[in-house]
Amino acid sequence: xxxxxxxxxxxxxxxGFPSAIELPAEQLVPNVLIWTQHLVRPTLARPGVRxxxxxxxxxxxxxxxxxxxxxxxxxxxxxxxxxxxxxHGLQDGSGITRREAIFVGCSGVFGVGLNSALQARATxxxxxxxxxxxxxxxxxxxxxRQLAExxxxxxxMRFEQVAxxxxxxxxxxxxxxxxxxxxxxxxxxxxLVAPFRREEASPVPKSxxxxxxxxxxxxxxxxxxxxxxxxxxxxxxxxxxQIFGKDDMPLQVMPFHNEMSDAVFMAGPILAATGKLTGExxxxxxxxxxxxxxxxxxxxxxxxxxxxxxCEAAWGRGNGFPALGLAFALSDWPEDHPARNGVLADxxxxxxxxxxxxxxxxxxxxxxxDHPESYDEYTCTCMIGCAMQRGIRRGWLAKExxxxxxxxxxxxxxxxxxxxxxxxxxxxxTGKQKSLQDYLTRPAINGRDxxxxxxxxxFSVELLTTDNLHGG
Numbered sequence: 001x002x003x004x005x006x007x008x009x010x011x012x013x014x015x016g017f018p019s020a021i022e023l024p025a026e027q028l029v030p031n032v033l034i035w036t037q038h039l040v041r042p043t044l045a046r047p048g049v050r051x052x053x054x055x056x057x058x059x060x061x062x063x064x065x066x067x068x069x070x071x072x073x074x075x076x077x078x079x080x081x082x083x084x085x086x087x088h089g090l091q092d093g094s095g096i097t098r099r100e101a102i103f104v105g106c107s108g109v110f111g112v113g114l115n116s117a118l119q120a121r122a123t124x125x126x127x128x129x130x131x132x133x134x135x136x137x138x139x140x141x142x143x144x145r146q147l148a149e150x151x152x153x154x155x156x157m158r159f160e161q162v163a164x165x166x167x168x169x170x171x172x173x174x175x176x177x178x179x180x181x182x183x184x185x186x187x188x189x190x191x192l193v194a195p196f197r198r199e200e201a202s203p204v205p206k207s208x209x210x211x212x213x214x215x216x217x218x219x220x221x222x223x224x225x226x227x228x229x230x231x232x233x234x235x236x237x238x239x240x241x242q243i244f245g246k247d248d249m250p251l252q253v254m255p256f257h258n259e260m261s262d263a264v265f266m267a268g269p270i271l272a273a274t275g276k277l278t279g280e281x282x283x284x285x286x287x288x289x290x291x292x293x294x295x296x297x298x299x300x301x302x303x304x305x306x307x308x309x310x311c312e313a314a315w316g317r318g319n320g321f322p323a324l325g326l327a328f329a330l331s332d333w334p335e336d337h338p339a340r341n342g343v344l345a346d347x348x349x350x351x352x353x354x355x356x357x358x359x360x361x362x363x364x365x366x367x368x369x370d371h372p373e374s375y376d377e378y379t380c381t382c383m384i385g386c387a388m389q390r391g392i393r394r395g396w397l398a399k400e401x402x403x404x405x406x407x408x409x410x411x412x413x414x415x416x417x418x419x420x421x422x423x424x425x426x427x428x429x430t431g432k433q434k435s436l437q438d439y440l441t442r443p444a445i446n447g448r449d450x451x452x453x454x455x456x457x458x459f460s461v462e463l464l465t466t467d468n469l470h471g472g
Contacts (some may be wrong), residue, residue: 001143001352015155018062021070023166023315037334041379045234056182065075065123067280070088077401078167081312083091083173095124098286099206103317105180110273110463112241115351116212119356121432123357129460133143134450135459137420139415139418140412140414140415143464143465143467144410144460144461144462144463144467145176145179145180145464145467147413147414147456147460148172148457148460148461148464149176150186150417150419150420150421151417151421151453151456151460152169152172152173152176152457153267153450153459154420154421154453155169155421155453155454155456155457156172156173156453156457156467157169157188157192157449158187158190158288158389159192159193159208159216162196162205162213162214162216163209163210163212164202164208164209164212164213164215164265164266164454165208165450165451165454166213166450166454167213167216168215168454168455168457168458169453169454169457170189170192170193170216170219171215171216171219171458172187172457172458172461173186173188173189173457174186174219174220174223174371175219175461175465176461176464178321179447179461179464179465180464187405189216189220192362193216193220193305196217196235197228197231197406199231203235204238205238205239205242206256206444207428208254208257208258208260208263208266208267209266210239210254210261211239211241211254211256211258211266211267211269211270212243212265212266212267212269212270214235214236214238214239214240214270214272215269216235217233217236218270218273218274218277219298220232221236221277221362221411222237222277222340222356223232228447233277233278236270236274236277236344237274239274240270240271240274240283240286241268241275242254242255242256242260243255243267243271243286243290243422244282244286248284249453250282250286250289251286251289251296252289252290252292252293253289253290253293254266254267254271254286254290257290257297257307258292258431258434259297259298259308259309260297260298260307260318260431260432261294261297261298261305261306261307261308261315261318261319261321261322262317262318263290263294263321263322263325264298264305264306264321264322264325264326265292265321265322265325265328266321266325267287267325268287268291268325268328268329269291269325269328269329270285270325271283271290271329272284272287272329272331272332272333273328273331273332274329275287275332275334276334281334281337282444284334284337284339285339287329287339287343288339288342288343291326291329291343291346294322295346297309298318298322300312300314300409301369302353303349303350303352303353303354304319304350304353304354304357304369304370305318305319305321305322305350306318307430307432307433307439308432308433310432310433310434311433311434311435311436311438312436313368313433313435313436313438314369315367315369315430315433316365316366316367316368316369316374316379316380316381316427316438317377317379317380317383317427317430318325318377318382318414318430319350319354319369319380319385320365320380320382320384320455322348322350322385323350323354323386323387323388323460324383324386325352325385326346326347326387327347327352327386327387327390327391330343330344330347330392330394330396331390331394333339337397342398347387347391347396348391348396348397349466351388351391351397351402352397353403354369355405356402357369358370358384358405358408358409358410360374362376362412362452363381363408363409363410363411363412364376364377364378364381365380365381365409366410366411367380367425367427367440367442367444368436368440373438373440374439374440375425375444376412376416376423376426377425377426377427377444378413378416378423378424378426378452378456379413379426379451379452379455380456381409381413381460382409382413382426382452382455382456382459383455383459384409384456384460385405385406385409385410385459386411386459386462388402388406388409389459389463389466390408390462391458391463392466392467393462393466406463409459410459410463413456413459414435416418417456420448421448421451422436422447422448423447423448423452423453423456424446425444425445426444426445426446426449426452427443427444427445428442428443428444429451
């Protein structure tokens with residue numbers, strides 16, 4: 001029989017909790033569930049599907065919920081049962097095993113990162129199943145290229161809607177081909193965008209997400225010549241020109257902004273990219289006005305962004321969007337434009353505010369940035385890490401100050417990204433919420449997720465760009 005010794009992380013505040021417990025493996029999960037009544041922040045996300053935090057329920061109900069999720073009403077009496085996919089897995093049959101689910105559960109129950117839960121907080125004496133729970137050391141040694149290639153094999157395989165989630169992996173793949181010389185990635189993109197090249201589809205954005213999706217056309221235009229280039233630029237204009245009124249004067253803010261901080265990313269980069277491609281400064285003027293309006297809507301005095309004026313909650317991805325949006329826009333902004341210094345100052349202030357809220361233990365930023373009791377969130381960690389790395393690479397941020405933040409964020413993403421593209425703690429799609437509690441209880445997705453995969457790819461390729469510049 002396999003036994004696990006579980007040693008809770010010493011920095012988690014426990015009430016009446018033993019320092020070490022040795023249990024038969026098949027008893028581990030039921031006992032872990034009993035311990036939820038002692039927790040300050042019991043966060044258990046169901047692998048592969050959307051679920052919610054259980055901290056607001058009674059211990060009895062929490063135990064019942066978790067038992068159903070992780071055990072699937074089985075006793076897991078044998079190693080083979082433990083290591084076979086359970087009902088908690090994904091619908092396509094690629095779900096994680098029950099043993100892996102135990103560790104995902106442990107990461108929430110013990111308040112530690114998944115890799116910390118895997119590493120030796122649990123040790124197994126039975127050699128017949130030792131390998132199945134042994135932490136994957138090679139996961140943490142993957143290079144940016146290796147992780148990017150693993151994610152590229154899973155994400156960015158469809159482009160039926162011009163929106164930011166399917167577009168970002170295509171942008172990453174174009175850059176991956178450029179950086180590695182492996183042209184298969186750009187060939188995949190060429191196949192996917194063919195209907196738009198043949199003008200079988202002429203998308204007109206009906207949301208901020210669709211405006212940002214046109215960034216893929218900007219990426220294609222930057223690599224094209226002649227009529228192809230002119231065609232892709234026309235598609236970029238179809239999004240960017242939405243900020244201009246009938247008199248061709250810029251509106252104060254891009255349509256579809258919804259007073260949400262997301263709009264810093266949804267509109268700013270496509271305006272700047274179109275300005276760079278066309279040489280028309282009106283797009284930068286419009287972007288500067290848009291950023292100023294978004295500051296009025298969402299920027300807090302402490303330098304973080306609230307998600308919307310409905311409440312002051314600094315949602316994780318609601319800060320990832322401004323971080324990435326300002327970084328991408330600045331990358332295309334002319335040095336001599338009068339608004340550039342102001343946009344750069346805004347970027348630096350935001351990075352400085354975010355820096356203080358990175359979890360020093362996990363390397364992540366949290367679901368609500370300034371609430372460390374909220375769960376470690378995958379996408380905002382990628383987005384903020386990418387923005388910081390872009391800032392270092394472009395000379396906007398000091399490497400000695402922000403480099404360690406990027407290193408910690410990168411390790412966190414390596415821990416939370418499987419070689420098969422499965423991810424840990426991706427906050428589900430989130431519109432305006434009315435209260436802090438609404439953000440704290442947003443479901444986390446564990447498993448494959450297109451939004452999370454897109455952000456993981458963008459972060460990996462940004463790091464690969466730096467490696468290539470330095471001959472790494």
